[in-house]
Amino acid sequence: MAKSDQYDAIILGAGGAGLMCALTAGQRGKRVLVIDHASGPGKKILISGGGRCNFTNVNATSGNAKERYLSANPHFAKSALGRYTPGDFIELVAMHGIAFHEKTLGQLFCDDSARQIVEMLMAECDKSIATGGRVDFAFHAPISAVSHADGRYSVLYNGLNASAPVLVVATGGPSIPKMGATGFAYDLARQFGLKVVEPRPALVPFTLGGDDVLFRELSGVSADVDVQCGKIRFREAALLTHKGLSGPAILQISSYWRHGEPIGIDFLPDQPQGWLRQFKREKPRSSVKSALGSALSARLADILADQIGEACNLADIPDRRLEEAENRLSAWQFTPNGTEGYAKAEVTLGGISTDGLSQKTMEAKTVPGLYCIGEAVDVTGWLGGYNFQWAWASGVAAGLAF
Template identity: 65%
Template sequence: METFDAIVLGAGGAGLMAAGVAGQRGRRVVVLDHADAPGKKILISGGGRCNFTNLHTAPDRYLSANPHFAKSALGRYTARDFLAMVERHGIAWHEKTLGQLFCDRSAREIVDMLLGECELGGVTIRLGAALGEIGHADGRFTVRHGDRHYAAPSLVIATGGPSIPKMGATGIAYDIARRFGLKVVEPRPALVPLTLPGDEALFRALSGVATPVVARAGKVAFAEAALFTHRGLSGPAILQVSSYWRHGDPVTIDFTPDVMPGWLVAAKRARPRATLTQTLDLPARLAEVLAARLAIGELGATSDRALIEAERRLSDWRFEPNGSEGFAKAEVTVGGIATAALSSKTMEARSVPGLYAIGEAVDVTGWLGGYNFQWAWASGWAAGQAM
């Protein structure tokens, strides 16, 4: 039995962050993972350049059964704090749209940075073996990892959620949480493409066409690009609303977000022989499909009333998704270990001293664009400071 001050389950972003912080505070930490390499999801993120944080991080950009839970951790370890670490390690970065920060070169630099921080803290990392029995008695946690056994007064659940199972993701975090009496908010795929039923095959024929829109689901709206796929809808705007979408609810798209009311009637007065397809400032294939669905050809041959109705439809086009592409294509998970059981300051379970849950394993899910990485860093830092 090898003894440590803390055992961290999961060598992803949150786990490595927590381990590095605790190690540099003088704690003896071991990180255990079944994967053969650390930070695998980091490496594939952002097209291989890792969208590692977002300058506009704020608690209202996260979903949780308790919308206030993330405030403490996000406030105590900010995007600027993580950026300072990135710059300290000499990693070149750039800002894309909407505050999204990426590595100039490779996501590998973020993984190497986290491993470097762990090395500074003397952290032990053990990979490539399955997690076995986990016990708890007399204030000490025990974990079997392959044929080795570990013991420590602190245990950190940082095994993520079930999104992207081809990367080895599982729901083991929830099994561990339930083992200790913690509740789990039902997990579901988030930041995921939505699928359309057969009667929307005409739109699926537009596979590969993208355009800026405003997409809405429930009370939220996102102004970004939507992409038609052979299965349905994707692109940043759709991924964003997918986190809020519930089965049976519609998703509406404004294909003309930048026009003034009455624009089609005005276009008719200016160019009566122009068709709706020619008038729409959209990709040609999409304009043709929308015009066909609206049954409008030349503007001059169409009544003002019909054009006003077309304006309304184009600004509030209703889709009825029949599902999503599931955890296989989901970037993250909504739901997870219930925050009601955790301290928002330390991430420690109130009913099980020494047990912590961080990152995607917890019921805190960010928007697309670096927000989920910032939650990993912030929650990992909070636990690392507390252990």
């Protein structure tokens, strides 16, 4: 016989968004149950940022939402991001004495360990007792069924049955399935009549085939590049791998790429127009390979020079051909044959459609008491702390609403 427990809210998922929602509601005096099939809280937090958790980005603001968050509704994220800012989360981190530092492009990381962020969130959940609230957890708890009747949601898990007038879907997307990630959130959304924007891997490495396979020989080589897909450009590092292309610049552009589209890479973004011809005037006896080697790693310079096909001294190469070589190096074309999929994707693009949700509260417009937050929703940020800030902000928005 299943045991029944009644709560003010049941949160499915103990990731960043779910924990943030739980502590926010709990500190408002609500009794909350958080259910997760994993062995403990914050599994993706623990592995993020190389184990140091890139917990936010100072630029993850409502003013940048349209540019730096992808969604069928580019304005949807503005409300939550405007009401819970990177500064708010930084204040919480500082209050817990967690040392952190800023890397490039506004990215904030723990000095020590991502585990500090999880411990902080759990400690904040414990504070609920002081306000008459309570946050309970059920781990190793796969969900058997979810139903809704008479204004209450019932969740069957591990032979137990919990019910509440509020159900929060915070189970994320299917990225990194080895950690147990699934499309459960989408199944649940469809069960309650919500639409789902087609999900696909995002912030994910590309795979290469055909003539581009030669770059696999350079596995482990990185370069600071300017990468472009359509009108979108990113200037960061790219990493050549045994399967294709990775690194921050590639992960960023992957969110904008569609199968069959070419990717343009400027291998020498800091070199001015005409630099190779100027190099010829200054060092006419040098080769294209040595010119490239002055700005790139020797292995990458060798491959690019061989591809350009200019093996003689610069003095013997007409300026017109050097100009053509420059143009190719500044817009080298790749056509990925795919990506490494959800297994290596940091996040999922698409998800529960924002059309059916309130941007202020994250509640479903047609299903009272049903909230959807975090990665489960069709809001996907850039690499570098943007997705964590969306998790915190959307979790707070829901936690304040019921």
